[in-house]
Amino acid sequence: MARYARAVRTEIVVIGGGIIGCAAAAMLATRGARVTLVEGVAIGAGASGRNLGAIQHPFDPELAPLYRESLTRYRALVDATGEFSVGDAPAGLLLLNRSEEAAAEQVLRQRDAVPELDARLIAPDELARIEPSLAPGFTAIRLETGFPVPPASATGAWAALAHERGVVIEIGQAAQPTIENGAAVGVELADGTRIAADAVLVAAGPWTPKLVDPTGGWSPIHPTWGVTVQLRLDGAAPAHIVEEDEVDAINRSDAATARAAAAAGDEPPTLFSLASAGGLSTLGSTFLPYEPEPAATVALLLRRGAEFLPAIGQAEVVERRMCARPQSVDGRPFIGRAPGVDGLFVCAGHGPWGISTGPASAAIVARAILDGTPPPPALDAGRPVPTEPSPG
Ligand SMILES: Cc1cc2nc3c(=O)[nH]c(=O)nc-3n(C[C@H](O)[C@H](O)[C@H](O)COP(=O)(O)OP(=O)(O)OC[C@H]3O[C@@H](n4cnc5c(N)ncnc54)[C@H](O)[C@@H]3O)c2cc1C
Missing domain, CATH: 3.50.50.60 (FAD/NAD(P)-binding domain)
Incomplete structure (x- = not known):
């Protein structure tokens, strides 16, 4: 004091x-x-x-x-x-999972950890109705948060x-x-x-x-490097913010593992995420302890992104970006x-x-x-x- x-x-x-x-x-x-x-x-x-x-x-x-x-x-x-x-209500955050079982467990974890987010399981057929541009076969967890802004x-x-x-x-x-x-x-x-x-x-x-x-x-505090790509998805842009259901894990991915993957010539770990606002969608991202090679990383993000949202494969790329998170x-x-x-x-x-x-x-x-x-x-x-x- x-x-x-x-x-x-x-x-x-x-x-x-x-x-x-x-x-x-x-x-x-x-x-x-x-x-x-x-x-x-x-x-x-x-x-x-x-x-x-x-x-x-x-x-x-x-x-x-x-x-x-x-x-x-x-x-x-x-x-x-x-x-x-900024929207009056959240657009909602969808965590996408290939496994219905894993998604069901995640919903329980989220309800327990952050009740205010009102975690809800969205089965593949409902997901296809609310976000028709996503690839089929995902189960989602919807969380009541997420305001997309440019x-x-x-x-x-x-x-x-x-x-x-x-x-x-x-x-x-x-x-x-x-x-x-x-x-x-x-x-x-x-x-x-x-x-x-x-x-x-x-x-x-x-x-x-x-x-x-x-x-x-x-x-x-140290830098954690992120690459993102801005895309024009027009009618295929999801209304929700969408992410691969792994954010917490990769967020804390240890530097040694990422460096070892880079040294071995393996692809760096990436995490699919997408937010759309102001007519453009931003596709992410990496969480790396070193500056990755931008062109190869962008190609990887686009390839992986298209597995979640096929329209990414044909979308116009507006800008490629790299910057560092101040990670404590x-x-x-x-x-x-x-x-x-x-x-x-x-x-x-x-x-x-x-x-x-x-x-x-x-x-x-x-x-x-x-x-x-x-x-x-x-x-x-x-x-x-x-x-x-x-x-x-
Ligand atoms: C790919 C990616 C996606 C992200 N997505 C989200 C998201 O969706 N939601 C969210 O909440 N957060 C997100 N973040 C995190 C968020 O962007 C950062 O936490 C936040 O922008 C950090 O802000 P800052 O002002 O601390 O630092 P910075 O934005 O890094 O700003 C620091 C500024 O200081 C300047 N500077 C540095 N040294 C000097 C100096 N000596 N003299 C003068 N100027 C100097 C730099 O040029 C820079 O402009 C994301 C980060 C990344 C990398």
């Missing part, structure tokens, strides 16, 4: 123009702070502009409130900017709101926090320009640890005061859930900076860092 007691900051630099940095900048400025946002490449240059575009429940009781709050904040953002839309839209809208609220947005130069006598006093840009500040927020996704601690001593060691973001440095704050490590939970996380870090309010202990950036990712 004491670590947060004397935080009163009005002049703030935010590093990173992803969903977190843009949302936090907008919220800080709305509260009256003078804010500069520094983005090295472009707004949404990382995962925040290249994700699947699904706002959905994160299957973690610590993160579920962040999802619900983020949804409320998105609705307010839509009202304020009109930049995109992948870059939410981040763009937060950036627009930040601009409207007076945030100065500097694009094109990497920034590094300047630390003097154990306190953050601003940032230095790649060309040597210094910007002074009372507080610095590092929201640089997977690049966050090296900005917070260039010695490598604090390193709880325990699957939860690190939010709040960076360990050991006064005035240095962090908000990163959202892994596969940054679009779904990012705005609420940004609100937590904004309160930590402006009011000295500590984040929930399970999300506190000062919590002990496990050395190995938690199993299951």
Whole structure:
């Protein structure tokens, strides 16, 4: 508690123009702070502009409130900017399984673990009626979550709101926090320009640890590379968000196994997922600890995708994308005061859930900076860092 007691900051630099940095900048400025946002490449240059575009429940009781709050904040953002839309009710998430038996077990697990998602078994004939473009033979689990949005839209809208609220947005130069006598006093840009500040927020996704601690001593977030393909599916685009029923397993697939597969020339593991919004569908994805070869990975995604939705085989490819998820060691973001440095704050490590939970996380870090309010202990950036990712 004491670590947060004397935080009163009005002049703030935010590093990173992803969903977190843009949302936090907008919220800080709305509260009256003078804010500069520094983005090295472009707004949404990382995962925040290249994700699947699904706002959905994160299957973690610590993160579920962040999802619900983020949804409320998105609705307010839509009202304020009109930049995109979020459905009144979820489109629904369909987990596809070839085995009726495995699907029946999964429904029971989901009902037990996340009752609010109202898990329901959808037999192959019903599935054929509600999503006729899917390949036959799947049993699905329908979960009451999933709001598809164009992948870059939410981040763009937060950036627009930040601009409207007076945030100065500097694009094109990497920034590094300047630390003097154990306190953050601003940032230095790649060309040597210094910007002074009372507080610095590092929201640089997977690049966050090296900005917070260039010695490598604090390193709880690492990149997990994802390839996606944007497609025009027209009438064959499912209304639901659809995924292969394996998301949790691959999400936690261990780096050693993936590297071994790559070294052996085997195909990298992929997980079929598809979300459609704004006339385009985004097909995913990989969860790899290394940057995969994009062309081969795209071909693999299209081939595997067509097994689930045959129209993918003939669809127009609009764009191929690769970016890194900021995956934390325990699957939860690190939010709040960076360990050991006064005035240095962090908000990163959202892994596969940054679009779904990012705005609420940004609100937590904004309160930590402006009011000295500590984040929930399970999300506190000062919590002990496990050395190995938690199993299951
Ligand atoms: C393939 C894929 C699909 C996904 N799908 C979903 C989904 O459907 N739903 C969901 O909730 N989440 C999804 N995610 C996860 C989500 O996209 C991320 O969790 C989220 O975008 C992370 O946001 P961020 O702001 O922390 O980081 P980023 O988006 O990585 O933004 C960090 C920014 O910081 C900038 N930067 C880095 N270093 C510096 C520096 N030194 N100076 C200045 N700028 C710097 C980068 O250029 C970047 O723009 C997906 C991720 C991937 C990869």
